[in-house]
Amino acid sequence: MEREASATYEPKRNSEIRVFESPDEMSTDLAEYISQISEISVKERGYFAIALSGGPLVSFLGKLCEAPYNKTLDWSKWYIFWSDERAVAKNHVESNYKLTKEGFLSKVPVLNGHVYSINDNATVEDAATDYEFVIRQLVKARTIGVSESNDCPKFDLILLDMGSDGHVASLFPNHPALELKDDWVTYITDSPELPPERITFTLPVINSASNIAILATGNDKAKAVQLAISDSTEDPDTPLSLPARMVQLTDGKLIWFLDKSAASSLEIKDDAPFEHHEY
Template identity: 65%
Template structure:
């Protein structure tokens, strides 16, 4: 099956027949961003989330990517992290290490995880301090539109409730404007203590990819992507709107099933034209 890509209101949505196709194109896309960033700045700064995003990045550990990507120039960060030991089953660091980092020649000193010996508040403050030092030394770019860091790539998953990173619906930290990294102790999804990038940091990135698979994500994707009018419930995922960067959604058919103007994979351009025409008429 071929892939169809639609753009609307600065949103790019890519829909795939299955997670394997999605994973392959995701690897291609990330490799392209890496090559461009390294050519321009000499480094590639990537902030990861946990969950299925890491597993969907698995193709990067295989030929040709494990040979063609310049892994020595990668710097790894976490968009959010659970405040647990690095060896804990809930640790995003452990997930990334087991499925990605241990399989790639990334320089260990380029991997910036949180200090898991601190409290949630202390860990957030410490992580922000580390980021500020790396911005000062120009390892991490500085945003042209805010005082935030400008990561070359931020990868986000999508929760069934519309949360991204550890930014949950109706939580006060969605209003945070000044901090780069903040913390919560009452996450509606266990474990309760987490640190997370704030929306200003996410929206200052050069590239943001939101990745979702499965029918349980369909309603959240619909609410985050589609134009539902001024009374639409504003989910955290809908608040991801890079000011000067690029936002791309990577969805499988099931996750995209309720997105009104998305197009399922097809080889027949005529069908794509018909769907676009129907959308314009509604």
Template identity: 70%
Template sequence: MAAASVETREKSELRIFENLDDLATDLAEYISQLSEISVRERGSFTIALSGGPLVGLIGKLCEAPYSMTVDWTRWYIFWTDERAVAKNHADSNYKTTKERFLSKVPILNSHVYSINDNVTVEDAAGEYEFAIRQLVKLRKLGVSESNDCPKFDLIILSMGPDGHVASLFPDHPALRVKDEWVTFITDSPEPPPERITFTLPVINSASNVAVVVTGEDKATAARAAVSGKCERTDCSSLFPARMVWPIDGTLAWFLDKPAASDLGNAEH
């Protein structure tokens, strides 16, 4: 059960949980409900995942009742960002997701879109964007009427202690990319340095965006991103999570108590 669930800023919901198990349970229900709605209305469910601890938190979906009730054959899986490493490398988001999630549910292999790990990071980003554009042409993936970007049913992000989401890091030029759906970086402040990432216009075009934040080391960034309280005038570039704001969609924050510890009375 959520420790608190309140509205915070327009079209944004804040959910705070006593522990990770409660957060994972609520997150699974949230994803399941969106999947059911999308499949019923459009015949498919397009979801983009981040790496890190997020994969472990969505593990509840592999258990009953979701393992039996979710229409897995209608799912299309993407990654908001990926490290430019081999698919069997320990740093690969695909490898982690495959081992901890994809191998446990009957999602069709042809519906899983991983990056090409045999080309340069620049070419990998270009190929990934091309694959997304093909799905748009096939009408498996919607398009935002506001900016012609792909409209994923759900994008799930995790946030780093520095406030980064996907592979969009504080004050990085990638934050300002407007004319591409997928871009690449070669200077990530966290290893490995080469990565591809969705751009902000794509993230903000999703029908639903969920940001999952856990751990006390994220408390300062969570305060700046969620509550809007920041003493600096350039907070958005310093905390990229503040720039996540769906144009025509909804935003849900999932925080555990330690991550929410610096929010003061924001959860009441």
């Protein structure tokens, strides 16, 4: 899909940056991107395992609920997960499941049995343990792929929304959860954003995905975007523990979906044509 956008920025290896003029343009491109990965995954593996996140991300999935995607995608092969979830009831206003159900899942024919939400009746620790167990069983069945380098689950696509502090999923700057190597799913009880109890994928799982899209919109994300994407390791203002910066796929591709405000701190040429970078 060729598209004119505001600018380009030289991305890191195996990554691409897309800057959009409007939310509608971003939603349109994101739908096509997800559609293509879905079709490839179903053709190659027979399944499409996608992990969603919370925040504004769900509002950008609306185009998938419309023609042609609502009729042409093989929704029966979709398996839905969450890269993070708040430890609240499924009908709670803060629930990522509730947000996704109302804004997306209720509008497309994904099979109910293919939607894997956390156990909201368990403690946050038990919910994390249970969720990892479910994922391990699906990896054994090859419903979810497996990384050849570290035996982690290899989700076909993980969609992440980046916070203004650079957090992704529920991995926050300088949090001990960033250091976990063996766990696939962990829990935190001290989130700097409410509610405090959450479950989250760990970095090894995120970095084992085949594809990752990170969405960021708004001026409040501009500094974090610049720090996450910058190649500079000598700048003392660049925190190397910024979670979004630590998303470095082992064997996959990362695409940033940015609006002009979120991309405003990048050193980019205003007259450059928009391109799809392949590495």
